[in-house]
Amino acid sequence: MDSTSCLDCPQGLCIHRVPLFSSLSRENLVRVAGLIQHKSFEKGAPLVAEGDRVEALTIINKGRVKAYRYTPEGREQILYLFSQGDFFGEQHLFGDYRATYSVEALENCRVCLLTKSRLEQVLFAHPRVAITLIAELGKRISQMENTFQSIGVRSLDVRIATLLLDFAAKYGEKTPEGTYVSLPISREGMANYLGVARETLSRKLSKLENESIVRSLDLKTLLVKESRLRDLAGLS
Amino acid sequence: MDSTSCLDCPQGLCIHRVPLFSSLSRENLVRVAGLIQHKSFEKGAPLVAEGDRVEALTIINKGRVKAYRYTPEGREQILYLFSQGDFFGEQHLFGDYRATYSVEALENCRVCLLTKSRLEQVLFAHPRVAITLIAELGKRISQMENTFQSIGVRSLDVRIATLLLDFAAKYGEKTPEGTYVSLPISREGMANYLGVARETLSRKLSKLENESIVRSLDLKTLLVKESRLRDLAGLS
């Protein structure tokens, strides 16, 4: 447990990088920073376990985490991948109080914590932050609507292309040869994220590799041609 | 266009039935009511078209509506069914500004409208409403997470059972023989909602009927045994 106020942050005010607080003035930023605690997690460590009482809004400062549940069949279903600037826990602060999913660090992570009462304090004092939070939740809902649609209607090829494009946007580095994507999860994880069998994903990726749309450099790095993926995803 | 303030509402303050404003005192309720406009729509009428500029938060007062998109293949994908007390449009007010789905009245409807600027006014004046809105969005996200999981992992039988249970909860009337459910959409609509072929849904419903789990009284009315559906859905 290494909680320290954001004021002691080595790199200065870490929350200035968090979009949620972008509307705050420097002065208010400092005030909010004083309410924030920090915590670090090692790769593989649990941030939250399903069913836990959620006490704080968690904002990812560094590293990547996965949010997941176990299905009745015992499979792990990944719901979200969060990285720098993303936050979670908000839906459990004002409502159910219990986490409906587990969260685990995929890498060594550093997070900002804002407890329920302190968040309320911030929201009461800074309605603009509340509106930003509402907007962010709206964005997340829009994203889920897109995912929902791809799952509901589109073919698996399209879903995979969409996933790879998402990864490219979030974790990719553009170069002339294509986009180098540092995958946050294993093949098995990707399959779980898509809700398909691991073998099926392997086959599809092999097919994409035959068509020179992606190249698997190693298991955690992919070189993808975004333009061709966009064609596949129907976004051209 | 039949906009009238909620203050002129025949049945008194209609917004007192809207959970979003449940935290307001009688006095503030009256104040907010003055900011609200009303509108009615006939069955089949469009409330919003995809791509429209969204100007207002819409709260359903009476009737049911569907929110949907067209997929690239030309199929209609239903994203939500909204009925009394539900609201939509919030994600487009503080962000994209353009609707990402169309909304159409499934029955004659009456809605409350709160324009962006007036909603901001309310949120600034009543932080408690902002927090309630955040909580409601959190709830919706949780629901979507559940849907997401069922689609991603569970079998179609489970998904159908889950859908019927949702319908039973929202539109059902419990009786000793079972729950009478007034379906808001056609078989084709249900298939689109689930993202499966119409024929597949028919077959599954026939199977459920053979097993006396559901009985189709007419195309818009189902008699379902909720307990047996819960077994199927793995909620027992």
Add this chain to the structure above:
DNA sequence: TTTTCTCCTTGACTTAAATCACAGCAATCC
């Protein structure tokens, strides 16, 4: 380095859902 373990790929087969085709029923319109 070699061993071991885990994760990934590929092939053969099975299963579930999509598609195609058609017939029956219901609602609506004259």
Add this chain to the structure above:
DNA sequence: GGATTGCTGTGATTTAAGTCAAGGAGAAAA
């Protein structure tokens, strides 16, 4: 009321993904 139109249910066939099983590559440990 009869006819048109659109929605719904069922059978036959095709296709895509799941499952089972075996082999292979990479990473960590000895």
